[in-house]
Each structure stands twice: as structure tokens, then as C-alpha cells.
Amino acid sequence: MNLDRILKDLQRVNLDKPHSVFSMYLNTDSTDPGHRGEWKLQLKNGLNSFENYLEQSGNLVEYKHFQHVREKVENYVEANQLFFKKSVVLIASSDDTVWFAETFQMNVDSEFFWQENAVTDQLYQLKSRFPRTGIILLQHAKTRVIDAEVGEVNDTVELAVDGETEKWIPTNQMEDTSFRLANTQVKLNPNRTFKSLAPMVDRLAKDKGWEEIVIAGNKEEAELLEHYMNKSVNKIMNQNILDKKPQKIVEEII
Numbered sequence: 001m002n003l004d005r006i007l008k009d010l011q012r013v014n015l016d017k018p019h020s021v022f023s024m025y026l027n028t029d030s031t032d033p034g035h036r037g038e039w040k041l042q043l044k045n046g047l048n049s050f051e052n053y054l055e056q057s058g059n060l061v062e063y064k065h066f067q068h069v070r071e072k073v074e075n076y077v078e079a080n081q082l083f084f085k086k087s088v089v090l091i092a093s094s095d096d097t098v099w100f101a102e103t104f105q106m107n108v109d110s111e112f113f114w115q116e117n118a119v120t121d122q123l124y125q126l127k128s129r130f131p132r133t134g135i136i137l138l139q140h141a142k143t144r145v146i147d148a149e150v151g152e153v154n155d156t157v158e159l160a161v162d163g164e165t166e167k168w169i170p171t172n173q174m175e176d177t178s179f180r181l182a183n184t185q186v187k188l189n190p191n192r193t194f195k196s197l198a199p200m201v202d203r204l205a206k207d208k209g210w211e212e213i214v215i216a217g218n219k220e221e222a223e224l225l226e227h228y229m230n231k232s233v234n235k236i237m238n239q240n241i242l243d244k245k246p247q248k249i250v251e252e253i254i
Contacts, residue, residue, distance in 0.1 A: 003127050003149055004209070006100060010091060010118040018062040019095045022050075022069045023119035025108040029086040032107065039110065043077065046112035065094035066114065076101055089126075091118045105151035105251055106130065126150045130254060131211035136201055137242040137249070138217030138225065141188060143168070143197065146246050147208050151254050153246045157204070161193060168197050190224055198228035205231045214253060216241050 013021060024046070028039045047070050054063040069092050076090065080103070087108040090101040098118065106126055113119040127150060135146040141161040147154040158171040166189075205213060213229075215222040216237040226233045241249055 001102070001149060001152060001154060003123070003132075007120055007123060007127070010098070010100065010120050010123075013093065013098055013118045015093060015095065015116050017116070018059065018065055019093065020062065020065065020114050020116055021091060021093045021098060021118050022066070022073065023111075023113040023115075024073065024088070024090040025111045025122045026088045026090070027086070027108055027110045028084040028088055028103070029107055032086075042110050046110075047073070050112070050114045062094075069094050072099075089123060091120075105247075106254065132209050133212045133214060133253075134201070134205055134208060134210040135249060135253065136213065136215045136217075136222075136225070138215065138221050139240060139242040140218075140221075141193075142171075142242060144242050144246075145201070145204060146249060147204075147210075148246075148250045148253075151250060153250055154208075156246050159197070159200070161188065166192070168193075168200060190221065194221060194225045195228045198225055198230075201225070202230050216249075 015021060024043075026039050026043060050066055051063070051070065054066050057063075072092055073090060077088075080101075083103060085103045085105045087104045087106060088101070089104065089108065092099050092101075104126060106129065108122050108126070111119075111122070130148070130150050132147075132149045135148060137144040137146070143159045145157040145159070147156070159168045160171050161167070162169050201213075204210075210231075212234040213231055214235045214237065215225060215233055216239050218240070219236065219238040222236045222238070226236065241252070244252075
């Protein structure tokens with residue numbers, strides 16, 4: 001997900017009546033004691049309030065436009081509710097030019113809007129709480145890099161030191177056995193090893209547009225990598241978590 005681009009596109013939306021944009025922020029976190037899974041009722045009430053208002057206003061064209069959007073929203077919810085995380089953000093226009101629907105591992109306040117433009121305040125808040133982040137996981141001669149944003153994994157890259165050349169290479173270019181044995185059989189010169197890794201991480205940070213960088217692993221190795229990097233590191237975690245699933249790691253960092 002490239003949230004910066006999505007937000008820029010949504011900010012440009014400004015429709016003329018009778019068309020409008022439906023913006024929905026829905027808390028679907030069943031563990032939240034303040035909601036207890038009542039999101040279905042909140043959604044129904046939110047949709048009904050707009051539909052009733054438009055019906056009573058006598059604006060038949062806009063009323064039909066809202067019904068069109070409502071059907072799309074309800075179809076999306078029906079098809080995807082088993083995969084909902086802690087929240088759903090959905091923005092849809094009645095002229096079908098706008099459709100954004102994502103579920104996030106971060107909470108939102110349930111709100112519904114029907115107006116000429118997309119309401120993006122809480123999307124910006126999500127981005128502020130978890131900006132585009134690079135998570136660098138170190139484990140001796142292996143490294144996993146996670147590109148994450150708003151609590152979600154965008155991409156992962158795995159690197160390992162080649163025992164013959166002592167260079168970091170993508171693991172998809174190595175034999176499986178070489179990668180498995182990397183941690184036990186490769187003897188590292190720490191300064192040389194992490195000095196050569198640093199520009200690779202800096203390049204990823206630039207290409208991915210990271211706003212924050214987190215390094216997790218052996219404290220000495222993490223600090224050595226930080227020393228050789230040009231980019232600033234926001235946090236070092238003295239934890240060996242490389243073997244955990246990427247999404248689980250992101251959720252722990254949230």
C-alpha cells in the first residue's frame with residue numbers, strides 16, 4: 001500500500017451534487033471493551049441515518065445514488081468480514097470513480113460521512129501513528145528487512161552473507177542449505193560485515209520512502225549497523241525476532 005499516493009488522490013476528490021462520497025471509519029476490534037463487536041449495529045445505524053435523511057429530503061436522485069453506494073458497501077462487508085482486523089476504512093463515491101477499502105491492525109473511531117469530498121482525517125492519523133517504517137532484523141549472518149506502514153507489511157527482503165564472498169546477497173539467489181547454515185558456519189568480521197550492509201539498508205530506505213527505521217537483534221550488531229548507516233535510526237530493540245512472522249513482528253512494534 002502506498003498511503004501517501006492514496007491520500008493525495010483522495011484529497012483531490014470533490015464531486016458536484018447530486019453525487020457524493022461515502023467515508024466510513026469502522027472500529028471492528030472485538031477485543032475493545034468499549035465496542036464488544038457491535039460494529040454491525042453501528043454500520044447499520046450509520047447507513048440508515050443517511051438513507052432516511054435523503055428519503056425525507058425528497059431528493060430522489062441523491063437518494064438513489066446513496067442506495068447504490070450502500071449496496072456496494074454491504075457487499076464488501078459481507079464478502080470480507082471474516083478477514084476484518086481492528087478497523088475498516090472505506091471511501092466510495094456514487095459515480096464509481098472512487099473506491100478505497102482496507103482493513104487495518106489499528107483502531108479507529110467509528111464515523112460515517114456523506115458529502116462532496118472524501119474525509120481523510122483518520123487516515124492521516126493512522127499514518128502519523130505508524131508512518132512508512134523499515135524494520136531491520138539482524139541474526140548474525142542473516143537479515144530480514146520489513147517494509148511496513150499503518151500496521152501492515154508491504155514487503156519483505158531477506159539477505160544473507162555468502163560464505164565464500166562474504167557479501168550480502170538476497171536469499172533467493174542462494175542455495176537453501178547455504179541460507180540455513182549461514183548463521184552457524186559463516187565467521188564474520190563484524191565491522192566489515194555491517195559496514196557492507198549499511199549502504200544496502202540506506203538504499204532501501206530511500207527507495208521505500210521510510211520515515212522511521214527500527215533495528216532489532218543483538219545490541220552490538222544493531223549499534224554497529226547504525227554507526228555505518230547514513231540514515232537515522234529511530235529505535236534499537238535488543239531482541240532476536242527474525243524468525244517470527246513479519247506481520248506478528250509489526251503488530252508487536254505497534
